[in-house]
Amino acid sequence: xxIAVFGNMDIEADAGVEVRRFEITSFYPNEKIDGLYYRxxxxxxxxxxxxxxxxxxxxxxxxALEVNGEIIVQVPMAEFAAKQLFTNKADPITYYMxxxxxxxxxxxxxxxxxxxxxxxxxxxxxxxxxxxxxKLTTTDGEELNLPVHNLVAVRND
Amino acid sequence: xxxxxxxxxTRPLVDIGVACNTNQTFQWWSTxxxxxxxxxxxxxxxxxxLRTVGSAVPDHNKNNIIGDSKRRTRLTDYNRQEVTKGFLSxxxxxxFWMDDDTAPPLNAITGLLHSGHDFVAGAYFMTxxxxxxxxxxxxxxxxxxxxxxNYPDGALMQVDSVGFGCTLVHRSVYEKIRDAHTVFERHxxxxxxxPNDMVTGNVGDDYFEPYVKDGVYYEHIKAKSEDxxxxxxxxxxxxxxxxxxxxxxLAAHVGVKPWLDTTVVCTHYKTMPTTKDNYTEFLLKETGxx
Numbered sequence: 001x002x003i004a005v006f007g008n009m010d011i012e013a014d015a016g017v018e019v020r021r022f023e024i025t026s027f028y029p030n031e032k033i034d035g036l037y038y039r040x041x042x043x044x045x046x047x048x049x050x051x052x053x054x055x056x057x058x059x060x061x062x063x064a065l066e067v068n069g070e071i072i073v074q075v076p077m078a079e080f081a082a083k084q085l086f087t088n089k090a091d092p093i094t095y096y097m098x099x100x101x102x103x104x105x106x107x108x109x110x111x112x113x114x115x116x117x118x119x120x121x122x123x124x125x126x127x128x129x130x131x132x133x134x135k136l137t138t139t140d141g142e143e144l145n146l147p148v149h150n151l152v153a154v155r156n157d
Numbered sequence: 158x159x160x161x162x163x164x165x166x167t168r169p170l171v172d173i174g175v176a177c178n179t180n181q182t183f184q185w186w187s188t189x190x191x192x193x194x195x196x197x198x199x200x201x202x203x204x205x206x207l208r209t210v211g212s213a214v215p216d217h218n219k220n221n222i223i224g225d226s227k228r229r230t231r232l233t234d235y236n237r238q239e240v241t242k243g244f245l246s247x248x249x250x251x252x253f254w255m256d257d258d259t260a261p262p263l264n265a266i267t268g269l270l271h272s273g274h275d276f277v278a279g280a281y282f283m284t285x286x287x288x289x290x291x292x293x294x295x296x297x298x299x300x301x302x303x304x305x306x307n308y309p310d311g312a313l314m315q316v317d318s319v320g321f322g323c324t325l326v327h328r329s330v331y332e333k334i335r336d337a338h339t340v341f342e343r344h345x346x347x348x349x350x351x352p353n354d355m356v357t358g359n360v361g362d363d364y365f366e367p368y369v370k371d372g373v374y375y376e377h378i379k380a381k382s383e384d385x386x387x388x389x390x391x392x393x394x395x396x397x398x399x400x401x402x403x404x405x406x407l408a409a410h411v412g413v414k415p416w417l418d419t420t421v422v423c424t425h426y427k428t429m430p431t432t433k434d435n436y437t438e439f440l441l442k443e444t445g446x447x
Contacts (some may be wrong), residue, residue: 036381042383050251074167077309079309079310083446084442087444087445087446111309111311112309112310112311112312113309113310113311113420114311115311115313116420117311125272125273126271126272126313127269127272127273127274127313127315128314128315129283129311129312129313130312130314130315131309131312132307149309154271154273
Protein backbone atom coordinates (compact mmCIF):
# COMPACT_ATOMS: atom_id res chain seq x y z
CA UNK A 1 0.00 0.00 0.00
CA UNK A 2 1.19 3.48 -0.82
CA ILE A 3 0.57 6.91 0.63
CA ALA A 4 1.34 10.14 -1.20
CA VAL A 5 2.21 13.18 0.87
CA PHE A 6 2.17 16.78 -0.32
CA GLY A 7 3.44 19.41 2.07
CA ASN A 8 5.80 19.32 4.97
CA MET A 9 3.95 17.09 7.39
CA ASP A 10 5.11 14.37 9.75
CA ILE A 11 3.52 11.04 9.10
CA GLU A 12 4.00 7.71 10.79
CA ALA A 13 3.12 4.90 8.43
CA ASP A 14 2.31 1.36 9.52
CA ALA A 15 4.68 -1.44 8.57
CA GLY A 16 4.39 -2.33 4.90
CA VAL A 17 3.06 1.07 3.92
CA GLU A 18 5.22 3.04 1.52
CA VAL A 19 5.23 6.82 1.90
CA ARG A 20 6.09 8.93 -1.13
CA ARG A 21 6.57 12.68 -0.93
CA PHE A 22 5.85 15.09 -3.76
CA GLU A 23 5.88 18.79 -4.54
CA ILE A 24 2.35 19.90 -5.32
CA THR A 25 3.59 21.88 -8.31
CA SER A 26 5.17 18.83 -9.91
CA PHE A 27 2.91 15.81 -9.57
CA TYR A 28 2.87 13.53 -12.59
CA PRO A 29 1.41 10.20 -11.47
CA ASN A 30 1.64 7.23 -13.75
CA GLU A 31 -0.50 4.29 -12.73
CA LYS A 32 1.50 1.80 -14.78
CA ILE A 33 4.77 2.80 -13.12
CA ASP A 34 3.67 3.91 -9.67
CA GLY A 35 0.47 1.98 -9.10
CA LEU A 36 -2.35 3.60 -7.14
CA TYR A 37 -2.36 5.23 -3.71
CA TYR A 38 -4.78 4.35 -0.97
CA ARG A 39 -4.38 7.70 0.72
CA UNK A 40 -3.18 11.14 -0.37
CA UNK A 41 -2.36 13.87 2.14
CA UNK A 42 -2.29 17.47 0.95
CA UNK A 43 -1.25 19.49 3.95
CA UNK A 44 -1.05 23.26 3.84
CA UNK A 45 0.22 23.43 0.27
CA UNK A 46 -2.88 23.66 -1.94
CA UNK A 47 -2.68 27.50 -1.80
CA UNK A 48 0.70 27.31 -3.56
CA UNK A 49 -1.07 26.29 -6.75
CA UNK A 50 -2.32 28.96 -9.14
CA UNK A 51 -6.11 28.84 -9.32
CA UNK A 52 -6.07 27.49 -12.87
CA UNK A 53 -3.94 24.52 -11.76
CA UNK A 54 -6.12 23.39 -8.85
CA UNK A 55 -8.70 21.35 -10.73
CA UNK A 56 -5.97 19.73 -12.79
CA UNK A 57 -4.20 18.68 -9.60
CA UNK A 58 -7.38 17.36 -7.97
CA UNK A 59 -8.27 15.34 -11.06
CA UNK A 60 -4.79 13.82 -11.11
CA UNK A 61 -5.08 13.03 -7.42
CA UNK A 62 -8.50 11.45 -7.99
CA UNK A 63 -7.17 9.20 -10.73
CA ALA A 64 -4.08 8.31 -8.69
CA LEU A 65 -6.23 6.93 -5.86
CA GLU A 66 -7.56 3.42 -5.52
CA VAL A 67 -11.33 3.11 -5.53
CA ASN A 68 -12.40 3.88 -1.94
CA GLY A 69 -9.07 5.63 -1.42
CA GLU A 70 -9.06 8.88 0.51
CA ILE A 71 -7.66 12.32 -0.01
CA ILE A 72 -7.08 14.46 3.08
CA VAL A 73 -6.77 18.17 2.40
CA GLN A 74 -5.75 20.79 4.94
CA VAL A 75 -5.89 24.46 3.93
CA PRO A 76 -5.63 27.63 6.02
CA MET A 77 -9.12 28.96 6.87
CA ALA A 78 -9.88 31.93 4.64
CA GLU A 79 -12.89 32.80 6.82
CA PHE A 80 -10.73 33.06 9.93
CA ALA A 81 -8.12 35.21 8.21
CA ALA A 82 -10.79 37.49 6.75
CA LYS A 83 -12.46 37.90 10.13
CA GLN A 84 -9.12 38.81 11.72
CA LEU A 85 -8.62 41.47 9.05
CA PHE A 86 -12.13 42.90 9.28
CA THR A 87 -11.97 43.15 13.05
CA ASN A 88 -8.47 44.66 13.04
CA LYS A 89 -6.93 41.66 14.76
CA ALA A 90 -4.58 40.55 12.01
CA ASP A 91 -1.28 39.12 13.25
CA PRO A 92 1.66 37.40 11.50
CA ILE A 93 -0.31 34.13 11.36
CA THR A 94 -3.13 35.93 9.54
CA TYR A 95 -0.73 37.23 6.89
CA TYR A 96 0.89 33.81 6.58
CA MET A 97 -2.56 32.27 6.01
CA UNK A 98 -3.22 34.72 3.21
CA UNK A 99 0.18 35.08 1.55
CA UNK A 100 2.40 32.16 2.62
CA UNK A 101 6.15 32.68 2.82
CA UNK A 102 8.83 33.92 0.41
CA UNK A 103 9.85 30.29 -0.24
CA UNK A 104 6.27 29.07 -0.58
CA UNK A 105 4.06 31.98 -1.59
CA UNK A 106 0.30 31.34 -1.57
CA UNK A 107 -1.61 32.13 -4.74
CA UNK A 108 -5.10 31.45 -3.41
CA UNK A 109 -7.01 31.18 -0.19
CA UNK A 110 -9.93 28.84 0.42
CA UNK A 111 -13.13 28.83 2.38
CA UNK A 112 -14.56 25.51 3.49
CA UNK A 113 -17.36 25.77 0.97
CA UNK A 114 -14.96 26.50 -1.90
CA UNK A 115 -12.82 23.52 -0.97
CA UNK A 116 -15.84 21.24 -0.79
CA UNK A 117 -17.06 22.49 -4.13
CA UNK A 118 -13.68 21.87 -5.77
CA UNK A 119 -13.50 18.33 -4.37
CA UNK A 120 -17.04 17.60 -5.54
CA UNK A 121 -16.21 18.91 -9.02
CA UNK A 122 -13.25 16.52 -9.09
CA UNK A 123 -15.76 13.70 -8.39
CA UNK A 124 -14.79 13.08 -4.79
CA UNK A 125 -17.41 12.39 -2.15
CA UNK A 126 -16.63 14.53 0.88
CA UNK A 127 -17.16 12.60 4.09
CA UNK A 128 -15.73 15.03 6.61
CA UNK A 129 -15.19 18.79 6.56
CA UNK A 130 -14.15 20.16 9.93
CA UNK A 131 -12.00 22.81 11.53
CA UNK A 132 -8.64 21.80 12.97
CA UNK A 133 -5.43 23.28 14.30
CA UNK A 134 -2.22 22.49 12.46
CA LYS A 135 0.92 22.69 14.59
CA LEU A 136 3.70 24.42 12.70
CA THR A 137 7.31 24.79 13.80
CA THR A 138 9.24 27.76 12.48
CA THR A 139 12.94 27.64 11.55
CA ASP A 140 13.56 29.30 14.93
CA GLY A 141 11.84 26.41 16.69
CA GLU A 142 8.77 28.46 17.58
CA GLU A 143 5.50 26.51 17.62
CA LEU A 144 2.52 28.09 15.88
CA ASN A 145 -1.12 27.04 15.77
CA LEU A 146 -2.60 27.40 12.31
CA PRO A 147 -6.41 27.21 11.95
CA VAL A 148 -7.15 25.00 8.95
CA HIS A 149 -10.02 23.37 7.16
CA ASN A 150 -9.59 19.62 7.29
CA LEU A 151 -11.43 17.74 4.56
CA VAL A 152 -11.55 14.00 3.98
CA ALA A 153 -12.94 12.88 0.64
CA VAL A 154 -13.31 9.51 -1.00
CA ARG A 155 -12.95 8.26 -4.53
CA ASN A 156 -15.90 5.90 -4.91
CA ASP A 157 -16.67 5.78 -8.60
CA UNK B 158 -36.56 -7.63 5.18
CA UNK B 159 -34.59 -8.86 2.19
CA UNK B 160 -36.40 -9.40 -1.06
CA UNK B 161 -35.66 -10.86 -4.45
CA UNK B 162 -35.68 -7.31 -5.78
CA UNK B 163 -32.69 -6.40 -3.62
CA UNK B 164 -30.24 -8.24 -5.83
CA UNK B 165 -31.53 -6.39 -8.92
CA UNK B 166 -31.57 -2.99 -7.28
CA THR B 167 -28.75 -0.69 -8.35
CA ARG B 168 -29.85 2.45 -6.50
CA PRO B 169 -30.30 2.85 -2.75
CA LEU B 170 -33.94 2.42 -1.72
CA VAL B 171 -35.05 5.23 0.57
CA ASP B 172 -38.31 5.47 2.51
CA ILE B 173 -39.49 8.92 3.47
CA GLY B 174 -40.90 9.53 6.91
CA VAL B 175 -42.74 12.81 7.47
CA ALA B 176 -44.12 14.06 10.73
CA CYS B 177 -47.16 16.18 9.82
CA ASN B 178 -49.35 18.68 11.53
CA THR B 179 -52.87 19.56 10.37
CA ASN B 180 -51.76 22.22 7.92
CA GLN B 181 -48.61 22.89 5.97
CA THR B 182 -47.72 26.09 4.18
CA PHE B 183 -48.02 26.06 0.38
CA GLN B 184 -44.32 26.93 0.18
CA TRP B 185 -43.51 23.74 2.09
CA TRP B 186 -45.52 21.62 -0.32
CA SER B 187 -43.94 23.12 -3.40
CA THR B 188 -40.41 22.87 -2.02
CA UNK B 189 -40.83 19.27 -0.92
CA UNK B 190 -42.40 18.25 -4.21
CA UNK B 191 -39.54 19.91 -6.08
CA UNK B 192 -37.05 18.07 -3.89
CA UNK B 193 -38.71 14.73 -4.61
CA UNK B 194 -38.82 15.53 -8.32
CA UNK B 195 -35.15 16.46 -8.29
CA UNK B 196 -34.29 13.11 -6.71
CA UNK B 197 -36.38 11.29 -9.28
CA UNK B 198 -34.74 13.17 -12.15
CA UNK B 199 -31.20 12.70 -10.84
CA UNK B 200 -31.77 8.96 -10.62
CA UNK B 201 -29.38 8.50 -7.73
CA UNK B 202 -31.92 6.93 -5.39
CA UNK B 203 -35.14 5.00 -5.56
CA UNK B 204 -37.91 6.32 -3.37
CA UNK B 205 -39.69 3.50 -1.57
CA UNK B 206 -42.60 4.16 0.77
CA LEU B 207 -43.86 7.53 1.87
CA ARG B 208 -44.55 7.04 5.57
CA THR B 209 -46.39 10.05 6.93
CA VAL B 210 -47.55 10.62 10.47
CA GLY B 211 -49.07 13.64 12.12
CA SER B 212 -48.02 16.05 13.40
CA ALA B 213 -44.88 18.12 13.61
CA VAL B 214 -45.39 21.01 15.94
CA PRO B 215 -42.63 20.48 18.44
CA ASP B 216 -43.16 18.21 20.01
CA HIS B 217 -46.03 17.22 22.18
CA ASN B 218 -48.63 17.80 19.50
CA LYS B 219 -47.27 15.76 16.61
CA ASN B 220 -50.39 13.80 17.03
CA ASN B 221 -52.43 12.57 14.13
CA ILE B 222 -51.26 9.69 12.00
CA ILE B 223 -52.54 10.31 8.50
CA GLY B 224 -50.31 8.16 6.31
CA ASP B 225 -51.57 4.88 7.68
CA SER B 226 -55.16 5.93 6.94
CA LYS B 227 -56.01 6.29 10.58
CA ARG B 228 -56.02 9.09 13.06
CA ARG B 229 -54.45 8.85 16.45
CA THR B 230 -53.88 11.23 19.22
CA ARG B 231 -50.41 10.22 20.26
CA LEU B 232 -47.17 12.05 20.83
CA THR B 233 -44.23 12.45 18.49
CA ASP B 234 -42.23 9.63 19.95
CA TYR B 235 -45.07 7.14 19.45
CA ASN B 236 -45.63 8.31 15.90
CA ARG B 237 -41.95 8.13 15.03
CA GLN B 238 -41.90 4.60 16.39
CA GLU B 239 -44.87 3.68 14.22
CA VAL B 240 -43.07 5.01 11.16
CA THR B 241 -39.92 3.16 12.19
CA LYS B 242 -41.90 -0.04 12.63
CA GLY B 243 -43.19 0.27 9.08
CA PHE B 244 -39.74 1.11 7.76
CA LEU B 245 -38.07 -1.85 9.49
CA SER B 246 -40.69 -4.27 8.21
CA UNK B 247 -40.22 -3.00 4.65
CA UNK B 248 -37.43 -3.31 2.12
CA UNK B 249 -35.76 0.08 2.18
CA UNK B 250 -32.17 0.43 3.36
CA UNK B 251 -32.59 4.07 4.35
CA UNK B 252 -35.19 6.32 5.87
CA PHE B 253 -35.19 10.05 5.22
CA TRP B 254 -37.00 11.94 7.97
CA MET B 255 -38.66 15.31 7.45
CA ASP B 256 -41.03 17.45 9.46
CA ASP B 257 -43.88 19.28 7.81
CA ASP B 258 -42.26 22.61 8.51
CA THR B 259 -38.79 21.79 7.18
CA ALA B 260 -38.33 22.00 3.43
CA PRO B 261 -35.12 20.34 2.23
CA PRO B 262 -33.26 21.66 -0.83
CA LEU B 263 -33.07 19.94 -4.21
CA ASN B 264 -31.22 16.63 -4.13
CA ALA B 265 -31.04 16.72 -0.34
CA ILE B 266 -31.19 12.94 -0.02
CA THR B 267 -28.48 12.37 -2.61
CA GLY B 268 -26.31 14.97 -0.91
CA LEU B 269 -26.64 13.27 2.45
CA LEU B 270 -26.08 9.82 0.95
CA HIS B 271 -22.84 10.97 -0.67
CA SER B 272 -21.38 11.80 2.72
CA GLY B 273 -21.04 8.06 3.26
CA HIS B 274 -22.40 8.20 6.81
CA ASP B 275 -25.15 5.99 8.22
CA PHE B 276 -26.73 8.79 10.26
CA VAL B 277 -26.50 12.26 8.75
CA ALA B 278 -28.62 15.39 8.92
CA GLY B 279 -29.00 18.56 6.92
CA ALA B 280 -29.19 21.96 8.58
CA TYR B 281 -32.42 23.68 9.54
CA PHE B 282 -32.43 26.58 11.89
CA MET B 283 -34.17 27.53 15.11
CA THR B 284 -36.95 29.97 14.42
CA UNK B 285 -35.77 32.44 17.08
CA UNK B 286 -32.46 34.02 17.95
CA UNK B 287 -29.72 32.92 17.76
CA UNK B 288 -31.11 30.86 14.84
CA UNK B 289 -28.60 28.07 15.31
CA UNK B 290 -28.94 24.84 13.33
CA UNK B 291 -30.80 22.13 15.22
CA UNK B 292 -27.71 20.12 16.04
CA UNK B 293 -25.87 19.85 19.31
CA UNK B 294 -22.70 18.82 21.06
CA UNK B 295 -22.85 17.22 24.47
CA UNK B 296 -20.84 19.12 27.03
CA UNK B 297 -18.49 16.70 28.78
CA UNK B 298 -18.68 18.40 32.17
CA UNK B 299 -22.44 18.21 32.69
CA UNK B 300 -23.94 16.06 29.93
CA UNK B 301 -26.15 18.89 28.67
CA UNK B 302 -26.40 19.85 25.01
CA UNK B 303 -24.96 23.02 23.50
CA UNK B 304 -26.01 24.10 20.00
CA UNK B 305 -23.60 24.00 17.10
CA UNK B 306 -22.74 27.56 16.36
CA ASN B 307 -20.29 29.66 14.33
CA TYR B 308 -19.14 26.87 12.05
CA PRO B 309 -17.65 27.50 8.60
CA ASP B 310 -20.11 27.24 5.74
CA GLY B 311 -19.72 23.85 4.13
CA ALA B 312 -18.70 22.02 7.30
CA LEU B 313 -19.54 18.32 7.52
CA MET B 314 -18.96 17.35 11.11
CA GLN B 315 -19.76 14.71 13.66
CA VAL B 316 -22.03 15.99 16.42
CA ASP B 317 -23.86 14.45 19.39
CA SER B 318 -27.48 15.18 18.55
CA VAL B 319 -29.54 16.36 15.58
CA GLY B 320 -33.17 17.11 14.91
CA PHE B 321 -35.11 14.81 12.60
CA GLY B 322 -36.40 17.49 10.24
CA CYS B 323 -33.93 16.52 7.48
CA THR B 324 -32.18 13.37 8.54
CA LEU B 325 -31.09 10.22 6.75
CA VAL B 326 -30.65 7.03 8.76
CA HIS B 327 -29.53 3.62 7.58
CA ARG B 328 -31.51 0.58 8.65
CA SER B 329 -28.43 -0.88 10.33
CA VAL B 330 -28.46 1.88 12.94
CA TYR B 331 -31.91 0.79 14.14
CA GLU B 332 -30.92 -2.86 14.05
CA LYS B 333 -27.74 -2.26 16.05
CA ILE B 334 -29.68 -0.31 18.66
CA ARG B 335 -32.33 -3.00 18.98
CA ASP B 336 -29.76 -5.78 19.29
CA ALA B 337 -27.58 -4.00 21.84
CA HIS B 338 -30.28 -2.96 24.30
CA THR B 339 -32.67 -4.58 26.75
CA VAL B 340 -36.15 -3.18 27.30
CA PHE B 341 -37.53 -3.06 30.84
CA GLU B 342 -40.76 -1.75 32.28
CA ARG B 343 -40.44 1.05 34.78
CA HIS B 344 -42.41 1.31 38.01
CA UNK B 345 -44.89 3.62 36.24
CA UNK B 346 -45.37 1.34 33.25
CA UNK B 347 -43.16 3.33 30.87
CA UNK B 348 -40.48 1.51 28.92
CA UNK B 349 -36.82 1.81 29.83
CA UNK B 350 -34.04 0.94 27.40
CA UNK B 351 -30.66 -0.02 28.82
CA PRO B 352 -27.52 -1.06 26.93
CA ASN B 353 -26.94 -4.79 27.42
CA ASP B 354 -23.45 -4.22 28.78
CA MET B 355 -24.87 -2.07 31.58
CA VAL B 356 -27.18 -4.80 32.82
CA THR B 357 -25.95 -7.21 35.50
CA GLY B 358 -27.67 -9.49 37.96
CA ASN B 359 -31.31 -10.51 37.99
CA VAL B 360 -34.47 -8.47 37.87
CA GLY B 361 -36.45 -9.07 41.05
CA ASP B 362 -40.23 -9.05 41.53
CA ASP B 363 -40.23 -7.12 44.81
CA TYR B 364 -41.79 -3.79 44.03
CA PHE B 365 -40.70 -0.73 45.96
CA GLU B 366 -41.40 2.94 45.67
CA PRO B 367 -38.63 4.97 44.04
CA TYR B 368 -36.26 6.68 46.43
CA VAL B 369 -33.06 8.65 46.51
CA LYS B 370 -30.12 7.62 48.68
CA ASP B 371 -26.79 9.41 48.78
CA GLY B 372 -27.66 11.26 45.59
CA VAL B 373 -28.53 8.12 43.64
CA TYR B 374 -32.05 7.45 42.41
CA TYR B 375 -33.34 3.89 42.93
CA GLU B 376 -36.35 2.49 41.14
CA HIS B 377 -37.81 -0.96 40.69
CA ILE B 378 -37.94 -2.23 37.11
CA LYS B 379 -39.22 -5.44 35.68
CA ALA B 380 -38.73 -7.35 32.48
CA LYS B 381 -41.03 -6.32 29.65
CA SER B 382 -43.71 -8.95 29.51
CA GLU B 383 -44.04 -11.11 26.43
CA ASP B 384 -47.60 -10.00 25.75
CA UNK B 385 -46.61 -6.33 25.82
CA UNK B 386 -46.94 -5.36 22.16
CA UNK B 387 -45.40 -1.92 22.44
CA UNK B 388 -42.70 -1.22 19.88
CA UNK B 389 -39.05 -0.96 20.77
CA UNK B 390 -38.87 2.65 21.98
CA UNK B 391 -36.40 4.15 19.53
CA UNK B 392 -37.88 7.56 20.33
CA UNK B 393 -39.07 8.80 23.70
CA UNK B 394 -40.09 12.20 24.93
CA UNK B 395 -38.72 12.26 28.43
CA UNK B 396 -37.66 14.78 31.03
CA UNK B 397 -38.89 17.64 28.85
CA UNK B 398 -36.46 16.71 26.09
CA UNK B 399 -37.34 16.05 22.50
CA UNK B 400 -37.37 12.51 21.18
CA UNK B 401 -34.42 13.06 18.83
CA UNK B 402 -31.95 13.50 21.71
CA UNK B 403 -33.13 10.15 23.01
CA UNK B 404 -32.53 8.39 19.68
CA UNK B 405 -29.10 9.98 19.33
CA UNK B 406 -28.13 8.68 22.75
CA LEU B 407 -29.25 5.16 21.86
CA ALA B 408 -27.22 5.39 18.66
CA ALA B 409 -24.19 6.64 20.58
CA HIS B 410 -24.41 3.54 22.77
CA VAL B 411 -23.78 1.42 19.67
CA GLY B 412 -20.98 3.64 18.40
CA VAL B 413 -22.97 5.66 15.86
CA LYS B 414 -22.95 9.43 16.15
CA PRO B 415 -24.83 11.73 13.81
CA TRP B 416 -23.13 13.95 11.24
CA LEU B 417 -24.28 17.39 10.26
CA ASP B 418 -23.86 18.42 6.63
CA THR B 419 -24.16 22.19 6.45
CA THR B 420 -24.35 22.21 2.66
CA VAL B 421 -27.82 20.64 2.83
CA VAL B 422 -29.75 23.65 4.03
CA CYS B 423 -33.49 23.57 4.68
CA THR B 424 -35.99 26.33 5.14
CA HIS B 425 -37.85 26.08 8.43
CA TYR B 426 -41.40 27.32 7.99
CA LYS B 427 -43.32 28.75 10.88
CA THR B 428 -45.61 31.75 10.56
CA MET B 429 -42.67 33.35 8.79
CA PRO B 430 -40.00 31.23 7.13
CA THR B 431 -36.71 30.96 8.97
CA THR B 432 -33.73 30.63 6.66
CA LYS B 433 -29.98 30.54 6.90
CA ASP B 434 -30.03 34.30 6.30
CA ASN B 435 -31.46 34.77 9.80
CA TYR B 436 -28.59 32.79 11.27
CA THR B 437 -25.94 34.62 9.21
CA GLU B 438 -27.39 38.03 10.00
CA PHE B 439 -27.43 37.30 13.72
CA LEU B 440 -23.91 35.89 13.64
CA LEU B 441 -22.52 38.90 11.79
CA LYS B 442 -24.23 41.21 14.25
CA GLU B 443 -22.85 39.31 17.19
CA THR B 444 -19.29 39.26 15.86
CA GLY B 445 -19.37 42.94 15.05
CA UNK B 446 -19.26 42.44 11.30
CA UNK B 447 -22.69 43.95 10.63
